[in-house]
Amino acid sequence: MTRGLLLALVCALSPASWAATPQRGVPVPEIQFAFDSLYGIAAWLRQYGREGYIGADVAEAMGIERPRGEALLGAMQRGFRNEDDVLRIAQVLDDQRDFILFMVQRPDDHVYFYLSTPLGGLQKAFVSIPSKNLVLPIERAEAELRFREEVLYWKDRSESR
Numbered sequence: 286m287t288r289g290l291l292l293a294l295v296c297a298l299s300p301a302s303w304a305a306t307p308q309r310g311v312p313v314p315e316i317q318f319a320f321d322s323l324y325g326i327a328a329w330l331r332q333y334g335r336e337g338y339i340g341a342d343v344a345e346a347m348g349i350e351r352p353r354g355e356a357l358l359g360a361m362q363r364g365f366r367n368e369d370d371v372l373r374i375a376q377v378l379d380d381q382r383d384f385i386l387f388m389v390q391r392p393d394d395h396v397y398f399y400l401s402t403p404l405g406g407l408q409k410a411f412v413s414i415p416s417k418n419l420v421l422p423i424e425r426a427e428a429e430l431r432f433r434e435e436v437l438y439w440k441d442r443s444e445s446r
Contacts, residue, residue: 322440323403327385329443330377334361347400349384375439387435399432407432
């Protein structure tokens with residue numbers, strides 16, 4: 286990730302962004318679905334994931350604290366590419382930083398990122414367009430819809446082992 290892209294990402298994900306704003310009127314079953322699914326996905330990644338990492342630049346842009354001087358944060362991860370050449374990766378950090386990061390790379394040069402926690406659900410969402418060196422926040426309603434699709438995808442994956 287270039288420094289310009291990282292700077293744009295940091296600006297897009299500033300505290301003034303929508304990400305931390307809870308939504309009103311969300312029915313209780315929806316909250317329970319997200320909690321159960323995210324908790325299950327995190328447990329599955331810890332048990333069946335492979336060792337990987339989240340780069341310092343991505344962690345910093347997402348607001349994930351890391352030890353000073355650490356270039357990489359260890360994570361357990363799984364990734365799959367489908368017949369349409371869409372790559373999906375899910376990563377979970379250690380127990381002290383219970384973040385789940387979903388990444389979806391599409392062949393149209395769009396890479397979507399969704400940062401969540403099992404208890405808090407979706408925290409941040411943005412799309413990166415590498416060919417344009419551009420990072421944009423995703424509008425809340427669209428982010429929630431796309432995030433739910435990812436949760437369903439990974440819930441199905443985790444249940445099929």
